[in-house]
């Protein structure tokens with residue numbers, strides 16, 4: 518069923534490795550954050566937490582609702598959301614290493630009651646129809662090897678009236694030279710193509726936010742931060758891997774807002 522030349526085992530292996538770096542050096546997040554401008558001195562964790570709120574606020578969650586986080590990394594956002602919004606969160610990831618780290622983090626932060634973490638592939642969710650009130654996916658769907666199938670699964674596990682929110686680095690126009698972040702990922706899409714993908718499986722897209730700030734300001738922060746911890750990363754992961762990451766980050770952030778935008782999209786199951 519794969520649209521891409523990628524399989525779940527390869528993707529899991531990639532994230533088994535990537536999450537160690539993110540946990541130790543990037544505050545537990547493998548994605549962008551939100552800063553207003555160059556004078557904004559919010560830390561990496563604060564910036565990422567702000568973006569969590571911006572995305573989750575589009576869902577209009579009510580206390581006690583059940584939220585699925587699809588592609589939960591090491592659980593940082595799920596735990597944050599459970600505490601801030603009073604919802605029960607199930608986080609799933611394709612990486613067994615991430616699921617184990619998520620559970621450990623939930624125990625350490627006293628959130629084990631409100632959260633649960635499982636290894637699962639969002640193309641084939643181990644949940645009943647209509648089990649969730651909402652689904653959220655932060656920079657997770659760009660890994661989908663069959664996007665339509667994954668979105669149909671989100672639709673299936675949501676109750677009627679349930680909401681889904683996602684955030685992704687996206688192309689400003691079809692002509693944008695934005696490349697996939699690594700070989701297993703999908704080709705980046707525009708806001709219009711994301712909208713069509715959600716609509717094609719029966720969602721009604723209710724909100725679309727396109728931010729110039731997220732990509733531009735995250736790029737500056739992440740590149741600067743990487744240089745400040747580069748020696749430590751080299752010591753721990755070796756020079757070759759460190760140079761690979763450095764190159765990847767420079768590639769990822771070399772474009773401007775005319776080519777790249779950050780998309781937050783929220784849709785509802787009728």
Ligand SMILES: C[S@@+](CC[C@H](N)C(=O)[O-])C[C@H]1O[C@@H](n2cnc3c(N)ncnc32)[C@H](O)[C@@H]1O
Pocket residue numbers: 525528529532545546547548587588589590591594609610611612615637638639640654655656657658660661
């Ligand atoms: C770029 S990371 C983002 C992690 C986290 N959402 C964050 O904001 O830090 C992508 C996440 O998607 C997960 N993922 C990729 N493909 C998946 C799949 N088919 N099913 C479930 N999770 C998947 C990865 O394991 C990883 O946790």
